[in-house]
Amino acid sequence: MAQAAARMPRGSAALAAFVAVSVALLILFAPARRAAQAAVGLPLAAPLPQRVPPDVVLRVGDPVTRWVFEHNGWEKELPFRIEWAEITGGPDVTEAFHAGVLDVGFGASVPPIHAVWTGIPVRIIAFREYAERSGRQAYVFGIAPRAKIRTIADLRGKRIAFSPSQVQAQVVIETLRAAGIPRDQVTLVELPSSIGGDVYSNALASGAVDAAPIRNDLVAQRYLRDNGARGARLLEHPPFRDDGGNVYVPEAALTDPGKAAALRLFAAYWGRAQAWINAHPEDLARGYYAGQRGLPLDDARMLAKYITNVSVPRRWKGAIAYEQAAIDTLGPETGRPRLDAATLFDRRFESIAGDAAATDRRDPS
Numbered sequence: 376m377a378q379a380a381a382r383m384p385r386g387s388a389a390l391a392a393f394v395a396v397s398v399a400l401l402i403l404f405a406p407a408r409r410a411a412q413a414a415v416g417l418p419l420a421a422p423l424p425q426r427v428p429p430d431v432v433l434r435v436g437d438p439v440t441r442w443v444f445e446h447n448g449w450e451k452e453l454p455f456r457i458e459w460a461e462i463t464g465g466p467d468v469t470e471a472f473h474a475g476v477l478d479v480g481f482g483a484s485v486p487p488i489h490a491v492w493t494g495i496p497v498r499i500i501a502f503r504e505y506a507e508r509s510g511r512q513a514y515v516f517g518i519a520p521r522a523k524i525r526t527i528a529d530l531r532g533k534r535i536a537f538s539p540s541q542v543q544a545q546v547v548i549e550t551l552r553a554a555g556i557p558r559d560q561v562t563l564v565e566l567p568s569s570i571g572g573d574v575y576s577n578a579l580a581s582g583a584v585d586a587a588p589i590r591n592d593l594v595a596q597r598y599l600r601d602n603g604a605r606g607a608r609l610l611e612h613p614p615f616r617d618d619g620g621n622v623y624v625p626e627a628a629l630t631d632p633g634k635a636a637a638l639r640l641f642a643a644y645w646g647r648a649q650a651w652i653n654a655h656p657e658d659l660a661r662g663y664y665a666g667q668r669g670l671p672l673d674d675a676r677m678l679a680k681y682i683t684n685v686s687v688p689r690r691w692k693g694a695i696a697y698e699q700a701a702i703d704t705l706g707p708e709t710g711r712p713r714l715d716a717a718t719l720f721d722r723r724f725e726s727i728a729g730d731a732a733a734t735d736r737r738d739p740s
Contacts, residue, residue, distance in 0.1 A: 424636040436462030483542035498721040501622035501728035520606035522585035536587035537563035553613035592681035646728030650735035689729030
């Protein structure tokens with residue numbers, strides 16, 4: 376995935392370089408790793424093993440969760456070892472899954488679906504969503520300075536950034552559908568987004584595209600700060616969901632009894648992490664975004680706010696419906712077959728993260 380240093384927060388260029396190197400090294404050593412982790416063949420319908428054998432390792436790509444675990448010393452409580460990878464975002468997670476070098480990834484609605492569509496069987500083992508969705512959008516449209524777009528209806532005839540493997544694609548297609556704009560009356564410019572949103576922001580600023588769905592956090596605010604005087608603006612999309620986040624894993628990890636047992640515990644601690652983040656946004660801002668990422672404190676607080684006030688449901692009916700909407704939106708537009716969203720979820724994990732989050736919410740650490 377392309378990374379650009381321009382317009383990125385201080386420290387992000389170094390992070391982007393480190394991500395690229397991490398992915399390259401993981402893929403380089405993938406054959407040896409795969410040979411060392413022969414699947415034992417635990418059926419996907421079998422009860423989750425309770426005991427974690429010695430020497431089990433989970434390879435996890437979720438930098439925020441890593442910081443929360445390390446800050447709280449939770450890794451010391453686990454009977455397995457975690458190898459953390461600086462990998463985030465659907466395209467990089469999918470690439471790492473394809474190489475067989477990652478056991479756990481985090482992404483929005485589309486990456487698990489796209490992984491299955493590209494022949495990588497995965498299962499969702501935990502899900503989070505905004506606790507209060509009214510008036511809260513995870514993505515907004517950035518509008519280029521000279522695009523002459525004032526309302527969503529003005530997208531007709533415009534060039535819109537589009538990444539079919541990411542949630543931004545769902546935001547685009549659902550917006551066009553809600554606005555009654557036929558697909559052939561816009562130009563979708565295929566362009567994968569990046570960790571910091573700089574690819575879309577730079578494309579907007581340069582006039583390469585007229586509109587792009589960007590994260591409604593520091594990415595959007597920095598784009599407006601840098602380009603607002605030239606006429607750049609932000610537009611909310613029509614009222615539909617864009618807030619879901621998934622912890623998903625390759626099926627190969629679930630058929631390994633040791634990894635399956637470790638994933639059961641990881642899901643619980645991930646649920647605890649969401650509750651901890653909700654209760655400690657200032658600690659997250661100062662410790663991770665400012666202390667580790669090097670952002671100014673006001674920017675760090677904005678990013679921390681973006682991932683707080685979330686809920687981890689104990690039942691997945693709403694999550695399944697949310698994923699099904701993404702499938703039914705993108706499938707026809709990208710020529711992909713229809714999937715039953717329920718098959719993406721490993722129901723053995725359904726209440727694990729939610730139970731843990733509820734416990735820690737009552738007694739936050």
